[in-house]
Amino acid sequence: MQVGSQTQKKDLIVSKFGGTSMGDAKCMLRSARVASKQNSFLVVVSAVSGITNKLIEVAKLAQFEAWSKTELALAQIKQIHKTIATDLKINPELEVQLDQLLDELESIAKGIHLLKDCSLKALDTLQGLGERMSSVLFMKAMQSALLESSPDTSQNEPKQVKWLDARQVLRTDDQFGKAKPQTQKIRELASKWLPSKSHGSHIFVTQGFIGSTEEGASTTLGRGGSDYSAAIFAEAVGADILEIWTDVAGIATTDPRLCADARMIPEISFQEASELATFGAKVLHPSTLLPAIRKNIPVLVASSFNPEQKGTWIRAFVSDQPLVRAMAIRKQQVLVTLSTPEMLQAPGFLYKIFKVFNDYGVSIDAITTSEISVSMTLDNSALLNKKLVHELSQFAEVQIEENLCLVSVIGNNINHTPGLAQKIFTAVSDINVRMICLGASKHNFCFLVEEAQGALAIQKLHKVFVQ
Numbered sequence: 001m002q003v004g005s006q007t008q009k010k011d012l013i014v015s016k017f018g019g020t021s022m023g024d025a026k027c028m029l030r031s032a033r034v035a036s037k038q039n040s041f042l043v044v045v046s047a048v049s050g051i052t053n054k055l056i057e058v059a060k061l062a063q064f065e066a067w068s069k070t071e072l073a074l075a076q077i078k079q080i081h082k083t084i085a086t087d088l089k090i091n092p093e094l095e096v097q098l099d100q101l102l103d104e105l106e107s108i109a110k111g112i113h114l115l116k117d118c119s120l121k122a123l124d125t126l127q128g129l130g131e132r133m134s135s136v137l138f139m140k141a142m143q144s145a146l147l148e149s150s151p152d153t154s155q156n157e158p159k160q161v162k163w164l165d166a167r168q169v170l171r172t173d174d175q176f177g178k179a180k181p182q183t184q185k186i187r188e189l190a191s192k193w194l195p196s197k198s199h200g201s202h203i204f205v206t207q208g209f210i211g212s213t214e215e216g217a218s219t220t221l222g223r224g225g226s227d228y229s230a231a232i233f234a235e236a237v238g239a240d241i242l243e244i245w246t247d248v249a250g251i252a253t254t255d256p257r258l259c260a261d262a263r264m265i266p267e268i269s270f271q272e273a274s275e276l277a278t279f280g281a282k283v284l285h286p287s288t289l290l291p292a293i294r295k296n297i298p299v300l301v302a303s304s305f306n307p308e309q310k311g312t313w314i315r316a317f318v319s320d321q322p323l324v325r326a327m328a329i330r331k332q333q334v335l336v337t338l339s340t341p342e343m344l345q346a347p348g349f350l351y352k353i354f355k356v357f358n359d360y361g362v363s364i365d366a367i368t369t370s371e372i373s374v375s376m377t378l379d380n381s382a383l384l385n386k387k388l389v390h391e392l393s394q395f396a397e398v399q400i401e402e403n404l405c406l407v408s409v410i411g412n413n414i415n416h417t418p419g420l421a422q423k424i425f426t427a428v429s430d431i432n433v434r435m436i437c438l439g440a441s442k443h444n445f446c447f448l449v450e451e452a453q454g455a456l457a458i459q460k461l462h463k464v465f466v467q
Helices: 025-038 051-064 067-088 092-115 120-149 183-193 226-237 270-278 289-295 349-359 380-384 386-392 420-427 451-465
Strands: 013-017 042-045 160-163 202-207 210-212 218-220 241-246 267-269 299-303 312-315 324-339 366-369 373-379 397-411 435-437 444-450
Touching: 013 025, 013 226, 025 067, 025 120, 025 241, 042 120, 042 226, 051 067, 051 092, 051 120, 067 092, 067 120, 092 120, 120 160, 120 202, 120 210, 120 218, 183 226, 202 226, 226 241, 226 289, 267 270, 270 289, 270 312, 270 324, 270 397, 324 380, 324 451, 349 386, 366 435, 373 380, 380 386, 380 397, 386 397, 397 451, 420 444, 420 451, 444 451
Parallel strands: 013 042, 013 241, 042 202, 160 202, 241 299, 267 312
Antiparallel strands: 210 218, 299 312, 324 373, 324 397, 366 373, 397 444, 435 444
16 A cells, blocks of 8 residues: 555645655665655755764864864765765756855865854854755756656656755744744745645755744754754645655654564554654654644655555544553653752742743753752753753752653543553552653653663553553
8 A cells, every 4th residue: 555545646745854765875766756656745855864963073073173184074975975966867957056065065164163163053054054965966866756757758748846945935033053933934935935836847855954044044943853844844835744754664652672562553643743752752853743733734654765654644633542552762861859948838939940941941841849849850961051050059959860761651541541650650660760740741641760771661661551
């Protein structure tokens, strides 16, 4: 059964292909054939696999090391893209476009090296070149795939592949490093650059992850933001379906690397998938579903390597609503506990705490309170900001516990099911649970354990609730 057999040719489809689906010429051609078969209107691509990390390395080398080391890193990036270009047999026009982007990369790196400074603004421009280069290469792959699918164009006008700079449409604020999309402005720009009347005659190829400010400065949506970009585009063009093509055949009941018995989920609700993404599932970026939810756009998650498999559909409503659908693990967590007698019956104390986290742009994952204490889980990267910890210590004693992970049980009606907690903690009775968070969502029950015991907790829970 074709993955897209639930779609009709009239459907306006936005398809996104991740880094592994863009790994080399073979991967790009395979992905392009999928996009052609699905009759995609807009194809959003990530950087070639591993390139974003290499670009970040270039920034660090240029800022702190000798230029010769930066040159070596630049040469590696150039060689990867040139090899793909040769394998795809790109035409001279695309080759010139690729060379211009490689020259831009070197120029930015030289600027960073001369200044010995890499601002977030410069880093956004540098990182965004990964998607800009891969999309140029994918243009050729897409052209080849269309020619394969319709070799005889004598009877019909061939479908045109058009390259689109995402920055012309995806307008953001100037919060470099993790910019916020300006939804209304994006919708207006999409109507100009992605006219719906082109559906059926054009396939647009654009980039994930990147956007631009009103003044034209390049921005990024944060690491892993290509999924989010695709969803934003889907919302803006009024897509009927959003497809996320990756290297796995859908969303699993848990991470298969942690539990060999994990199995694929045929369909899942927006709420369940959102909880999974937020609490550690790697298949989707946590923000991906927000635009899809706003416009009720069904999302397909499937493998570009095995497109014949059905994948996972994410919809507003699903027929099967089990108590426990899946479980996720969010690693590299720290537990921050603030204690002070002044908290006792003191109005506004939690406001003071949350204001500090808001001022420093730090997100809290889970929280519990007592009469004189508040405990919350954060990504351990938050502790890199010493000013944050210092400010919190001005009005409370701060205790920090590291090397923890958040285990989440995702499903339906979880906070109104008698006996569920007993069943969960019986399953993990030999594992110390440091904190529990239940009640805020009917779709999630999460608790904190030592990171070394996280995989074991997942395996025990999966055996009880899924197998």
